[in-house]
Amino acid sequence: MSLNLLYSLREGVLAMRRSRLSTLWTTSTIAVALTLFGIFMVLTFNLQRMIDSVRQHVVLEAFVDASLGEDAVEPIRATIAGLDGVSEAVFISREQALARFRDAFGDDPMLVLDENPLPMSIEVQVDAAQRTGAQIEGIARRISGIECIDEVAYKGGVVEIINHWSRYIYLIDAVLFFLVLASALFLVSNTLRLTIMAQKKAIQIMQLVGAERGFIRRPYLIQGIFQGALGGGIASCVVWIVFALISLRLPALFELPSWLLLTPMGLGALLAFWGSEISVNRFLNDV
Amino acid sequence: MIQITDVWYRAGGNQILSEINLHVKRGEFVSLVGASGAGKSTLLRLIHMAILPTKGVVRVDRFNSRSVKAGDIPLLRRKVGFIFQDFKLLEDRDVYDNVAFALWATGARRSTIKKRVFQVLAGVGLSHKRYARIEELSGGEKQRVAIARALANEPFVLLADEPTGNLDPVTTEEILKLLRKINTRGTAVLMATHKDGLVKTLPSQVIKIKEGRIVP
Numbered sequence: 461m462s463l464n465l466l467y468s469l470r471e472g473v474l475a476m477r478r479s480r481l482s483t484l485w486t487t488s489t490i491a492v493a494l495t496l497f498g499i500f501m502v503l504t505f506n507l508q509r510m511i512d513s514v515r516q517h518v519v520l521e522a523f524v525d526a527s528l529g530e531d532a533v534e535p536i537r538a539t540i541a542g543l544d545g546v547s548e549a550v551f552i553s554r555e556q557a558l559a560r561f562r563d564a565f566g567d568d569p570m571l572v573l574d575e576n577p578l579p580m581s582i583e584v585q586v587d588a589a590q591r592t593g594a595q596i597e598g599i600a601r602r603i604s605g606i607e608c609i610d611e612v613a614y615k616g617g618v619v620e621i622i623n624h625w626s627r628y629i630y631l632i633d634a635v636l637f638f639l640v641l642a643s644a645l646f647l648v649s650n651t652l653r654l655t656i657m658a659q660k661k662a663i664q665i666m667q668l669v670g671a672e673r674g675f676i677r678r679p680y681l682i683q684g685i686f687q688g689a690l691g692g693g694i695a696s697c698v699v700w701i702v703f704a705l706i707s708l709r710l711p712a713l714f715e716l717p718s719w720l721l722l723t724p725m726g727l728g729a730l731l732a733f734w735g736s737e738i739s740v741n742r743f744l745n746d747v
Numbered sequence: 748m749i750q751i752t753d754v755w756y757r758a759g760g761n762q763i764l765s766e767i768n769l770h771v772k773r774g775e776f777v778s779l780v781g782a783s784g785a786g787k788s789t790l791l792r793l794i795h796m797a798i799l800p801t802k803g804v805v806r807v808d809r810f811n812s813r814s815v816k817a818g819d820i821p822l823l824r825r826k827v828g829f830i831f832q833d834f835k836l837l838e839d840r841d842v843y844d845n846v847a848f849a850l851w852a853t854g855a856r857r858s859t860i861k862k863r864v865f866q867v868l869a870g871v872g873l874s875h876k877r878y879a880r881i882e883e884l885s886g887g888e889k890q891r892v893a894i895a896r897a898l899a900n901e902p903f904v905l906l907a908d909e910p911t912g913n914l915d916p917v918t919t920e921e922i923l924k925l926l927r928k929i930n931t932r933g934t935a936v937l938m939a940t941h942k943d944g945l946v947k948t949l950p951s952q953v954i955k956i957k958e959g960r961i962v963p
Contacts, residue, residue, distance in 0.1 A: 467851045478839050577828055669896065670824035671852035 464677070472682030481654060484689060486651040490691025490732060491698070493644035494724040498641060498699035501723060504633050506714050511626050518596065518616040520584040521602045532608075537582050539606055543601050548585035554578055557600065579610070581643050593620035641731075648735035652684055656736075663743065677740050685729045686735030692728020696721050748773045748903060748935065749794055754803035756789055756959075757960065762958045764787045767803070771937055772901060776930045778946040779939040779955035787939035790956070791906045794937070795829055796820050808903065823852055828897030828905040828934075832912035834889045836881050842878045842892050849899040867895040873926060887918035894925060898934070905929060907938040911945065923949065 476483040477613050522540060531553055541549035552560075557578035562568055569577055584603065586596055600612045604611055654728045656663070659680075703714050749771040755828055756764040764786045779787045791803050792798050796815060807814040810823045819926050839857050851858040868874050871891040881889065890910060897905055907926065911919035927949065930936045942948065946953050955962050 484879075615913065624923055663836075665837060665848070666852060668829060668835065669849035669852050670821040672818070672821045672899065676853055677856075 468675070468678035468682055471679035471688060472498050474498075475655075475659070475679055475683050476686060480659060481631040482655045482658060483649070483683075486648070486655060486687045486732075487649050487694070489647045490644070490688055490728050493640065493647055493727050494594055494692050494731075495693035495698045497640045498721075498724040499599060499634075499702060499728070500636055501720060502699060502714065505717075505720055509715060511622055512738060514618070514622055517531070518586055518618075520586065520596070520600055520603065520612055521548055522582040522584060522606075522612050522735065523610045523612055524580045525584065525608040528580070528608055533582070536606060536608055540603055542582055543599065543602055545595060546584055547587045547588050548583075549623050550583045550585075552581045552583055554580055561591065576669060576677065587718055592623055604674040606657040644731055645735055648684075648688070648731050649738045652680070652732065652736045653743070655683070656680055656739050660743075673744060676744065677737075680740045681733055684732040688728040688735075689725055690728075690729070690731025691732070692725035695724040699724065749937070750804075751790075751793070751804040752804045753791065753804060754800045756793065757801045758798075762959060764800075764848075767961060769954065769961070770887065771904065771935055774930070774933050774935055776927070776949060776951035777938070778949060778951040778953045779937065779956055780943060780953055781939075781941065781957075783941055785941075785956040786842050786959040787941075787956055788908050789959075791829070791908050791939055793939065794904075794906060795827055796823055801918075813864045821852075824851075825900040826901035826904075828894075828900070830890065830897050830905065830907045830910050832895045832909040834886075834893045834894055834913075838881045838940075840879050840885070841878050842873060845881065845892055846896045846899055849896050852923060853900060863899060864895075867898050870898065870929075871895045875906075885918070887913050887921055890922055891915065894922075894928060894929070898929065902934060904935040904937060907936060907937055909940055910938065911940070911942070918946070933956065 489640050524536060530551075530553060536551050536552045540546060554576050556567070557580070557709060558576050561578060584599070596614060600614055603609055603612050615729060663676055700716065749769070750764050751769040754764060754767040755762070767790065769777075769790075769947060779790065781787050789798070793800055793812070794807055796807070796810065796812065799805075799815075808821060810819060812912050815823070837848065840848070846867060847860050847862045849883070850863060855863070865874065865877070868877050871894050873888060873891050873895065876884065876888065881892070884892065890913075894905075894910075905926070910926070911922050916920060923945070925934050926938065936951075938946075938949075938951070
């Protein structure tokens with residue numbers, strides 16, 4: 461490490477100590493902005509997770525002609541399993557269907573009926589890449605065209621609703637993302653500008669003794685990275701605490717991967733570096 | 748070493764300097780004398796290339812005001828020391844750090860910095876105060892720290908803008924003695940002052956400035 465860099469590191473740390481109030485203000489600003497951003501990121505991540513989970517459970521049910529024997533259904537199941545966009549096709553016998561009915565509703569239709577009223581069916585799982593309403597409808601149409609398939613039932617409406625609304629949610633997410641990012645950058649560059657303004661005399665003296673632009677800038681950039689990482693670190697902790705508290709009451713509602721938790725810290729350092737760069741350059745161009 | 752040829756400088760609609768011609772040789776002591784607002788400080792800032800002439804040329808060593816690049820100016824300033832009436836010291840650092848600051852900026856090694864700082868502080872008679880805070884020093888001591896900082900990079904010329912403006916007569920005499928000592932060791936000194944009487948005691952070439960022009 462060059463001596464100049466060592467000096468810049470030392471100056472960056474000392475500058476934070478010398479201007480404690482301004483460091484506190486900058487770090488708090490970054491922490492508040494990135495806490496909002498972190499909460500927003502966790503919500504978006506979990507919303508995406510829920511949407512994916514709903515999509516993964518999209519199943520088509522193909523009802524088979526009741527006059528066929530169970531042995532005759534296997535070639536039909538195999539044909540469906542071979543269709544483009546189908547990931548899995550499972551045969552459900554009348555007995556299995558009855559058992560599911562009992563599990564789901566707690567009633568036994570056999571108590572009031574002489575025979576099992578439920579038909580044989582084939583449960584069809586759709587590929588993850590084929591989960592738009594139109595694609596599912598296409599697969600259902602192809603299954604309906606197979607001989608001995610009486611009817612195909614699916615919850616296409618739910619998929620359509622999810623797809624329709626998730627587009628708006630992602631749009632709102634993107635707008636929020638840029639708003640939070642832009643306001644965080646604005647706040648950071650302005651608070652750091654105040655810090656740099658307070659160091660105006662030091663910068664003028666540096667220029668007076670022949671310091672190069674890079675030498676003058678470096679301690680401020682290092683100071684910015686430290687403050688950003690510190691503010692981001694605080695934001696990461698707050699986000700973790702908020703969702704840990706929520707999870708106490710609503711376990712398994714939110715997932716919080718470590719990369720997501722570390723994002724505010726990394727982003728804080730990056731934002732503050734960028735903000736310092738803007739502020740110090742603007743200042744050096746003015747003097 | 749310093750060659751100013753037909754320099755004119757205009758700012759904010761006012762003509763600050765006109766038709767300035769000046770030559771300062773290595774090791775020379777030159778006093779610029781003139782009333783406040785005569786243009787002395789502007790002339791020193793032109794030599795330091797903090798500003799560039801509207802017309803004419805300023806040559807300082809190998810640097811020429813017509814061709815100098817922004818990246819060259821820090822290199823020039825390491826060879827042209829500058830002291831001021833208000834000292835321009837960093838109040839939040841001690842004496843050692845104020846002087847070392849000028850050397851860190853050049854990328855000097857830590858051991859070289861330490862040695863050089865002790866050397867220049869000894870030269871200005873402040874070795875015993877090297878770890879004192881700036882606020883603990885008298886006006887004369889502050890000016891000595893500023894001189895030590897200006898000398899840290901071994902400049903060939905020291906520009907002094909009213910260096911005794913804030914000092915009492917006894918301290919003024921001490922600072923002038925120090926400037927003479929620096930000059931006898933080979934560093935040229937270019938001192939601006941509004942005090943006519945001050946330069947009478949100095950073995951210097953006196954240049955009078957009035958309303959932005961050099962007068963006989």
